[in-house]
Amino acid sequence: MKLKTYAGLSIIATLAIIYHAFNSRGQFYPAMVYLSTSKISLVLLLNMGLVFMCILWQLTKKVFLGSLREAEVERLNEQSWREVMEILFAITIFRQDFSVTFLAMVTALLLIKALHWLAQKRVEYIETTPSVPMLSHVRIVSFMGFLLLLDSLFLYSSMKHLIETWQASVSLFFCFEYMILATTTVSIFVKYLFYVSDMLMEGQWEKKPVFTFYLELVRDLLHLSMYMCFFLVIFVNYGIPLHLIRELYETFRNFKVRVADYIRYRKITSNMNDRFPDATLEELNASDATCIICREEMTTAKKLVCGHLFHVHCLRSWLERQHTCPTCRALVVPPENGTTSAAGQQGSQSDAHQQGTTGTGSGSTAQTEATDSLSRHQARLQAAAAAASIYEKSYVYPSMNSFVCSPFAVTESSDKDRNGEQTSSEEAQRQFLIAGRPPNLSFPPMQNFHFLPSQAHASPVNYGEGFENDPNIPNSQLEAYRKLLQCQIQNLQILQNQLEMLQRIKADRSVDEGTPSSDSRGKSVISSSSGSGHGYREDIRDGKA
Template structure:
C-alpha cells in the first residue's frame, strides 16, 4: 500500500506539472486541452493517473469489504492475475481494430473487477470452513457480493445498450459476455453462501445441503457452458477463432461432464441401497464397534458395505452425496464401478467429507 501511495503521489505531481506546462505555454483553455490530448507524453501521464485512480478505488473497496487479505487469497490473486492477463492479451488481438484509449481503460477495469470476484469466492470458502465467524464478517461479505452484482449489472447494461444502438458486432460483445459470466458467478456464490448459513442455523443437520450445492454448481456450469458456446460462435463468425476462449470452454465442459457423471453414479448407488447393502446382523453389531463413525452415535440397525464396515443408513446416504468411498478405509463403495477416480466429491467439496471423518 505504501508503494502505491508513493507511486500515486509521483503520478499526481507529474500530471499537475504537465497540465501547468500546457496552460502556461498555450495561454488559453482550448489550445491547452488540444495539446494535452495530442502530446504523447501528456497522454501517457493522463492515462497513468487514471490507472492510479482505479487502483486506489480497488484498494479502498478491498479494505471496506474484506479488510486485510489472507495468504491464500493473495496467492489466488497472483495466480489468477497472470493467467487472466494472458487471456486478455489474446482478446485484444481479436478486437485490435477496436483498440482505443477507452478500450484499454475498460479492459483494465474488467481485470480489477475480476480480481474482486476471485477474492469474494475465496473469502466465502474461508467462511464456510471456519467454525467461528463474526457477524461483521457476514455483513461484509453479503454487502460485498451485493456490490459486485451491482457493478456487473451496470457494466452489462451499458454494453448491451451500446450493442442495441449500433446493431453490429463490436468489442462490446466481449464485455457483455465477461460481465454475464461474472454476474452468474456472483449469484452462484451468494446462493452457496445462503446454503452454508442455512446449514449453520440448523446446527449442521441439513442433510440435503450437499445435493442442493451440487444442483447449484451443475446449473451454473450449464449456464456458463451455454454462454461460452454462444460467444465462441458469434466471435468465430465475425472475427475468427477466439483463442482466449478455448481453455475456458474446455474446462467448463469438463467440469459439467464430471458433475453429470458423479450424479449418475450417485443415483445408481443409492437407488437400490436396501438390496446393494445388506442389513447388519446383531452378531456383526456386537462383534464390532457399534458407533457410526459418521455421526458418532450408537447403532441399533446398520448397513454393511462390501468392505465390512457398518453405518447408519441415513448417514451412509448423506456420505454418498459427497464421497463414493468408505468413510473408514477409503475403499470404493462399489468396486466394479469406475476406478480410482471415483473418489471425487459429488458436491465438489471433498473437505467436507474429511471433516465428517475427523469428528
C-alpha cells in the same frame, strides 16, 4: 506501501504536466489540446487513471473483506497472470475497436474479476470456519450484492450498445464476460445461503450436499452453453477466439466430470436400502459405534460391502464426492450378484486353505529330507577343502565351524535326491577342474563331493584342532568327522591316480620329443608326490587312531 509510493509519484508527475500545460499555453482550451495531443501528457494522464482505479479497488477490498489471507493472495496472483494473457489475446481479436475507452473497460473488467475471485475464496473460508462473527456475514452479503450490482450495470451498458448498433463489436465481448460473472456471483450467493441454512439447523440439514451438487451442475451447464454460443459468434464475425479455448475446454471437462459423478451417484443412491443392509445391534456393539464421517455415535447405520458402518445421511453425502469407503478405500458399489460372489469367495477361501495344508505337509517332508542330507553335504565340502589345501590351489573353503548349509543348497540337494534327477551317469560326466590343465582333459569323478571354487570369504581349514581342545563334542559330530576322514582317504587315492596319469602323459610326450631330462624330472616329481601323499595318509590314520 508500493502502491502508496507509486500513487504519490504518479500524482506529482500529473500535477507537473498540468502546470506545464497551463503555464505554457496561458488559456484553458490550448492547454486541453496540448494535454490530449502530447504523448507524454497522454501517458501520464492514463497512468493517473490507472492509479485511481487501483485506489478504488483497494478501498472496496478494505471495506468488504478487510485484510486478505495467504490463500486469497495466492489465488489472486495465480489468476491475475492467466487473465492478463487471455485479455491480451482478446485485444488482438478486437483490434479494430482498440481505443482509450477500450483499455479503460478492459482494466475495469480485470479488477472486477479479481473481486469475484476474492469473494469466492472468502465464502469457502466461511464454510470451513467453525465460528464466524456477525460482521463477516454482513460484509460478505453486502459484498456479493455490490458485485452483482456492478455486473448488472456493465451488462446493461454492453447490451444497450449492442441493441443500438446491432452489429458485432467489442461490446459483445464485455456482454459475455459480465454474463459469466453475474451467474458466478449468483451461484456463490446461493451456496452461501445453503451454508447459512445448514448453520441455522445446527448442521442437521441432510439435503445440503445434494442441493450444492445440483447447483454446481446447473452452473457448469449455463457456463458451457454461454461459452459455446460466444465461441460461435466470435468465430463467425472475427475468427478463432484464442482466449476462449482454455475456458471452453475446462468448462467442458468439469461438466463432463460432474455428469459422470451425478450418474454414478444416482445409480448408487437409487436403492440404498436394498444395496446396503441395515447394521444389526450385534454388529454395532461389536465394532466402534462412531461414524467416522460426522464423528457421532450411531444408533442405526448402513453396512457397506467391506463391513464398515456409517450413518445413512453421512454415507449419502460422502457418495456425492467419493465412491470408495471412507475407512478402507474399497469400492462402495457392491456386486450385482452378491450371493454368487459370496459363495465364490467362500469356495476360493476353502481351496486356498486346502492348498495351504497340503503345502505345509510337503514343506515338512522336504525339511526332513534336507536335514538328513546335511551331514553328507558338509562332508563333501570338507573333502573338497582338504583336496584343495593339499595341492595349494585357490580352492579355499570355510572352516568346519562355518559349514552350515544354506536352505537353498539343502533344498536343492534334497530335491535332487527325491526326484532322481541326479543319476550316476550324470555324475560320471562331471569334470574335475584343475588349474592349468587343458580344457578338453577330463578325469573320473570323485565320490560324494564336488570341487567348486568358493565365491565368498573363507578361512583356512584346520582339521583336528577343535576335536582335541573341546571334550564336549557330541557323538554325532564325531561320527560325521570319521566319515569325512574316510571320504578324504578315498579321494586322496583318486587324486594320486590322476596325478600319476598326468605325469605319465607328460613323460610320454617328453619321450616322443627326445628329452630324457624332463622324463627323469617327471619321475622325481612322481616319487616326491607319492611320498608326500603317503605321509599325509599315515598322518590321517594316526589321528583317526
